[in-house]
Amino acid sequence: MTTPPGTTELHELVLPAHANHHGTLFAGQGLQWMAKAAFLAARSFAQREVVMAGVTGVDFLAPVPVGYQLVLRGWVSRAGRSSMTVCVTGLADRPDVPAEEVVKAVFEMVAVDAAGRPVAIGRSYLHKESTP
Numbered sequence: 001m002t003t004p005p006g007t008t009e010l011h012e013l014v015l016p017a018h019a020n021h022h023g024t025l026f027a028g029q030g031l032q033w034m035a036k037a038a039f040l041a042a043r044s045f046a047q048r049e050v051v052m053a054g055v056t057g058v059d060f061l062a063p064v065p066v067g068y069q070l071v072l073r074g075w076v077s078r079a080g081r082s083s084m085t086v087c088v089t090g091l092a093d094r095p096d097v098p099a100e101e102v103v104k105a106v107f108e109m110v111a112v113d114a115a116g117r118p119v120a121i122g123r124s125y126l127h128k129e130s131t132p
Helices: 027-046
Strands: 007-013 050-060 069-079 083-094 097-111
Touching: 007 027, 027 050, 027 069, 027 083, 027 097, 069 097
Parallel strands: none
Antiparallel strands: 007 069, 050 097, 069 083, 083 097
16 A cells, blocks of 8 residues: 555554553553654655654544554644654544544654754645644
8 A cells, every 4th residue: 555755544453452441542552653653654755764853732532442443644734844743643443333533643753864963854845634
């Protein structure tokens, strides 16, 4: 499956090892998966290595029970000289239940060189869907 540069889609199955004591997705695990989606979207857009500079507006909208699939979609909504804003949303579903939006967040990512210093991306960009 090929996705356009600056976008990604991840599928994760919520297993007991990913759950909290309520049997639903542990927020830290959800945030880790969203950060992974943001990283992959930013790296595909910049065509170079990236690091996370910050995360804002994290919303856990509904619990995700063990056994559900979490589909995370990430896209670059803005690119500056070396930084990018990446929006991530997550839908939870299982075969007998309609998909429901359960998480969303906005990440700031920065393109870096081999020494970890910010480096120009070479193009600016603003996606119509600027927020999740």
